[in-house]
Amino acid sequence: MKEMDEFLKENLLPDCVPEKSLNASIVKKVKGTQNMKHRTWKLSVAAAIAILVVGSASAYAAYRYLTPSQVAEQITEDGALAKAFESKDAIMVNETQKTAGYDITLMGIVSGKNLSSVTSEAVDQTKTYAVAAIAREDGKAMPDNTDDNYQTFCVSALVHGKRFQNVNNAALNAGVTSFVQDGVQYELLECDNIEMFANKGVYMGIVESFGNESQAFVMNKKTGDYTVNKDFDGMKALFTIPLDKSKADDAAAEQYFEKIGEKENTKTAEKENNENKAAANAGSKSEESLTSEWEHKFMKFRTLASKKAQAYVKKHAEVVVQETCNAGADGSIHVKSDAGESDYNVSTYTKVGVENVISFSSDGTFAGTYGETITPNEDGTYTYTVYRPVNVE
Secondary structure (H helix, E strand, O other), X not given: OHHHHHHHHHHOOOOOOOOHHHHHHHHHHXXXXXXXXXXXXXXXXXXXXXXXXXXXXHHHHHHHOOOHXXXXXXXXXXXXXXXXXXXXXXXXXXXXXXXXXXXXXXXXXEEEOOOOOOOOOOOOOOEEEEEEEEEEOOOOOOOOOOOOXXXXXXXXXXXXXXOOOOOOOOOOOOEEEEEEEXXXXXXXXXXXXXXXXXXXXXXXXXEOOOOOHHHHEEEOOOOOOEEEOOOOOOOOEEEEOOOOHHHOOHHHHHHHHHHHHHXXXXXXXXXXXXXXXXXXXXXXXXXXXXXHXXXXXXXXXXXXXOHHHHHHHHHHEEEEEEEEEOOOOOOEEEEEEOOEEEEEXXXXXXXXXXXXXXXXXXOOOOOOEEEEEEEEOOOOOEEEEEEEEOOOO
C-alpha cells in the first residue's frame, strides 16, 4: 500500500487536470475494488496506468480517498447530500496542501436547499457543505475516535475583505462532523450559504482548533486578500474556492453582513462585562480566547477515560444536558439541546463505558460554548452528554 502510494505520488503531474467525468470513472473502478473496513486494496496494473494517464492530483485523490459523496453518505441518512455532491453543481477541488506533518485535501463543495441535516435543523434554507480529508504525511494512520489523540479539526470559510473576528464559523452558523476510515480523517462542514459571497471571494481555512484562524491567516487591509502566516507554527491550510459568480447575490451578502453587525452590537455590553470578569481572573485573556483554550483541551482528550481527562472535566466543565438514547436501524441517534439538533452515527463507538468526545460548538462566550460526548452502555443504549466550561483560567 505504501509503495503504491509513493509510486503514484511520484508520477502524477499536478498541472494536468482531467475532465470531471473521467475522474468519476476512475473513482468508480478503483472504489469498487477496495475493502472499506479492512483497508484491503486490489489496485490492478490497468487501474494504476489509468491514473497515471490522467496524471493529476484529482486522480490520486480518487485512488487514495473516499469521494465527497461517499463521505456524505456515511454521515447523513437520506442520501440527498450524497446525490448533491454527484451533481453538476458540486465543485470538485481536490487540492492538497502539506502543513505541520499533514496532507490536507479540500475535496469538494456543494450548496443547496433541503439537503441532509448535518449539524443543524434548518434544511429548508440554502446551506453550503464542504468535505476535507486529513492524512499524516508520514503515511501512518490518523487516530480514530477511540484514541485519546483523536480530534476534530476546524474547517472554516473566510470571506475576502472581511475580518475573521467578524465573519467566522460562529457567524456562519457552522458545524463540523468527522470520522476516520482507512487511516484518513474526513471532515464535513455545514454552514450558511457562501455562494452569495462569490463576487467578493471566499477561502476555506483548516486549522487545529477554532480561533487559530486569526493567527494562521493574515488579511491584507488594503486588498482584502487572505494569506498564510508563515510565522505561525501550527496547522495552516488555506484554499481559494472557485465559486460560480453567476450565483453571487451582492444585496443578500450585504444584508447578511449587516445582520452579523447587529448581532455583534446587541452582544457588546454583555461581552464587555464577561471580558472584564475574565480579565480580572486571567490577566489579559478575553472570554473568546478562554473558550477557545477550553475547546482545545476538551476536544484533545477525545475520550474521558483517563484520570487526566476526568480531573479536567471535574474542575472545568459542568453538565447541562444528559439523556439516554437508543440507536436507530441505521446506527444513529437523534439529539436536541442548546448545542443544536443533530444525528450522530454511533456504530463506531463500541467500548462500553468509554465516554467519547464527539463535537464542539461556540459563539465565543462561556454560556454559548458546548462540548458533546457519547458513551455506549451495557444495555445497548447510549448516553449523550453536553458540557459547558466553568472555572476557566
